């Protein structure tokens with residue numbers, strides 16, 4: 001099995017190294033042979049080649065069996081809205097080129113971190129949410145540009161029935177194996193894309209009679225997520241809404257630093273933390289590598305079908321937390337200094 | 348002064364009655380003469396006239412000095428994504444016709460409700476946020492429709508420099524009178540409208556050297572709002588992002604039932620709760636009328652410049668809460684039955 005490592009920018013470099021080390025250890029322990037390669041993407045790729053997703057990287061991606069990805073981004077571009085070449089273009093192009101239309105974001109709270117969240121433990125306890133974020137459509141990929149002498153900007157959001165149906169089915173199927181509840185999130189009282197979205201979900205729902213479907217407007221869902229996270233089981237939503245809601249939902253798990261994601265679709269799957277490149281903490285050794293470690297676990301489970309190996313990683317993370325080890329984002333005043341991890345020592 | 352009362356649908360009817368009663372009491376107490384009229388909008392207007400915003404209502408709106416509004420919406424339309432006439436069209440048309448481009452949503456936590464939120468009190472304490480949501484542009488008002496034989500839906504998001512600048516200036520000016528911090532929320536790493544948004548905010552910032560500006564991506568802002576609400580002072584953002592973030596932020600105030608909003612712009616201001624028509628609790632007398640009461644307070648302050656009268660309402664709400672009165676949404680196990688309000692008795 002070939003695994004391509006794409007650390008990207010900022011803390012992507014630090015955390016992906018830890019994620020890869022875990023894969024190496026697991027292969028040793030369970031007697032697998034994984035072959036690793038590495039490739040550039042994002043700001044580091046722009047610096048090296050002028051292109052945020054060089055052809056060489058894309059080719060390596062297509063040839064690999066799974067990709068462990070870090071993050072892309074750089075404040076330089078964020079502060080220059082007129083920049084023509086941007087790290088994020090590489091990310092979006094990868095998603096489109098590899099047909100990664102389904103982004104799975106499990107929001108699972110480790111018992112040990114029940115107190116780490118800003119939300120009350122009695123509200124959180126028992127929360128377990130799986131997001132299906134559509135990843136290759138919506139306002140991310142429609143035509144965009146300027147008009148009226150550069151005085152007006154526009155972005156086109158677009159969805160086809162086919163696009164909604166394929167992510168919808170994935171979500172229904174997952175709901176079947178879990179709590180049998182699916183929440184579809186849209187803004188059907190305003191958006192035409194959302195009305196199509198709702199039509200399609202309603203149309204396929206009868207094929208999954210064992211799953212209870214609830215439709216929520218995105219504003220209401222953003223509120224309910226904090227008010228009553230246990231109301232959520234599987235959530236399916238459009239690209240932009242999924243982006244916003246899953247970042248918000250990270251607070252349920254205590255920290256963005258704990259959340260892994262899987263992007264799957266037509267071919268090779270990509271596994272990555274939901275956090276970004278976080279240049280403000282880059283190089284300090286304080287980034288939480290567990291999102292990358294848990295991404296490695298998702299990779300083994302989803303792309304390789306190695307459930308036992310995947311569970312071994314999750315148990316190891318659980319034990320690490322039970323033993324009291326913490327990175328800064330999930331530490332509190334009571335964490336003793338010798339249990340305060342940094343990315344280096346966590347490896 | 349002429350005040351138009353537009354209760355709209357569902358609990359809009361119940362809560363607006365209470366809001367109006369408070370205006371009547373205040374006028375008596377402070378010796379003002381307000382003249383009231385009433386008009387239909389939303390589902391009730393569709394039932395009566397076929398039009399969610401009848402011409403007669405719009406005319407009355409234009410002639411009034413301020414509008415106290417309830418909510419519009421009905422599950423019937425939510426569950427039928429193909430409906431051609433919808434209550435929300437009336438709301439959007441009102442916003443556009445009256446030029447209500449600035450939607451102010453203050454998120455203020457009454458001390459007494461510090462425990463009512465799902466967020467920990469120590470995270471919340473001292474939070475005080477003022478949102479400026481742009482209200483007449485973005486994906487709400489661009490062209491939308493179907494193509495490819497009804498198999499593809501699209502919505503166009505659009506912003507002009509002028510539109511961003513006028514809401515931006517309002518937000519900067521408000522920040523000056525408060526904590527002097529402005530957060531502008533966009534998705535400039537993906538959207539062209541957001542890049543224009545950021546350009547404009549950056550361009551006018553030097554005119555407000557006393558205000559510190561921070562740019563956040565909407566996903567990150569959705570996360571920070573829960574993690575660290577005190578980081579926020581004044582927030583300025585586009586229509587769709589504002590819709591999502593303010594509903595989410597309602598959890599800071601303990602309940603959506605506590606939050607008022609003011610929509611202002613070219614002419615008559617509209618004052619309304621941020622909650623919707625909530626048909627699930629309509630007619631039960633359990634709706635929290637305080638968002639409408641606080642909307643009346645905003646009306647007196649912003650449209651009529653009656654600060655003392657406005658403050659009197661806010662103090663009354665504070666006293667009501669201190670005396671232990673609660674509607675169901677903000678009650679807890681310790682609330683005695685005789686202090687549990689319903690809309691009728693609160694009037």
Ligand SMILES: CC(C)[C@H](C(=O)O)[C@@H](O)C(=O)O
Pocket residue numbers: 072073088091243274276536537566
């Ligand atoms: C970096 C950015 C373009 C990206 C997105 O919005 O999809 C990120 O926020 C994510 O969620 O993966």
Ligand SMILES: CC(C)[C@H](C(=O)O)[C@@H](O)C(=O)O
Pocket residue numbers: 189190219419420435438590621623
């Ligand atoms: C009812 C709906 C169209 C409306 C909106 O999205 O603007 C509501 O959610 C609001 O926030 O006033």
